[in-house]
Amino acid sequence: MAADHFSAHAADYARHRPSYPTELFAWLAAQTPGHGLAWDCATGNGQAALALTEHFKRVHATDFSAEQLTQAKPHPCIDYHLAPADASGLAADSCDLVTVAQALHWFCNERHFTEVRRVLKPGGLFAAWTYTLLHGDPELSAIVKDFSVNTVGSYWPPERRWVDLGYRGMPFPCEDIETPDFEIRLDLTLKDVLAYLRTWSSTQGCIKETGVDPCVALGERLKEVWATPDAPKTIVWPITLRCGRIE
Numbered sequence: 001m002a003a004d005h006f007s008a009h010a011a012d013y014a015r016h017r018p019s020y021p022t023e024l025f026a027w028l029a030a031q032t033p034g035h036g037l038a039w040d041c042a043t044g045n046g047q048a049a050l051a052l053t054e055h056f057k058r059v060h061a062t063d064f065s066a067e068q069l070t071q072a073k074p075h076p077c078i079d080y081h082l083a084p085a086d087a088s089g090l091a092a093d094s095c096d097l098v099t100v101a102q103a104l105h106w107f108c109n110e111r112h113f114t115e116v117r118r119v120l121k122p123g124g125l126f127a128a129w130t131y132t133l134l135h136g137d138p139e140l141s142a143i144v145k146d147f148s149v150n151t152v153g154s155y156w157p158p159e160r161r162w163v164d165l166g167y168r169g170m171p172f173p174c175e176d177i178e179t180p181d182f183e184i185r186l187d188l189t190l191k192d193v194l195a196y197l198r199t200w201s202s203t204q205g206c207i208k209e210t211g212v213d214p215c216v217a218l219g220e221r222l223k224e225v226w227a228t229p230d231a232p233k234t235i236v237w238p239i240t241l242r243c244g245r246i247e
Helices: 007-016 022-031 047-052 066-070 110-119 138-151 158-164 190-197 201-210 214-223
Strands: 037-041 058-063 078-082 095-101 120-131 182-188 233-246
Touching (some): 022 047, 022 095, 066 078, 120 182, 190 214
Parallel strands (some): 058 078
Antiparallel strands (some): 182 233
């Protein structure tokens, strides 16, 4: 089972993690053989599961964190279940699509991949994506990168390296297909950005070990390049998407 890095701050995670672009889900739906059932594995607070309801009749959403699931918004087309990534509870050959949003790096192992192959219909699609380090204007981007590497870098769990690599070289259960480029683009205030950075597993690890919130000092640094902190800046997260079909 993957380590639990987010239950302790599940409410903040739900409030401050960015949502994914609608174009991503429209593209995924266009690649699937049918639109009856999608399994959103490691759903967290259900961000991806909710978006999938626009394209699939039913969404089976699982997570091994009860605290995360308490933050999920109910929807008549979503069934939320407390379950690990290798035990969906679904019938064999039942899914048109399996998604893992911002989480596969925590459990990219053969147990999960065996479950993916079991539940997907022939020709069904497996899709996993992650967003990499946020960026804005050059000065802001440089400060956030320095924070990630030099302030909280030693607190990143080892599995997080796959995110920095854009999932390149990470184990995958099927042959990759070509995918378009997607990104998350939001207008955020300085307060919003700091709230998001506090949801990082590394930031939480630093706070737990040292008792000091490193985002306080980071906020002072960012004020130097954020002339009006209450005025939003455009923040972008590039998305890395890997997809493959189960034959």
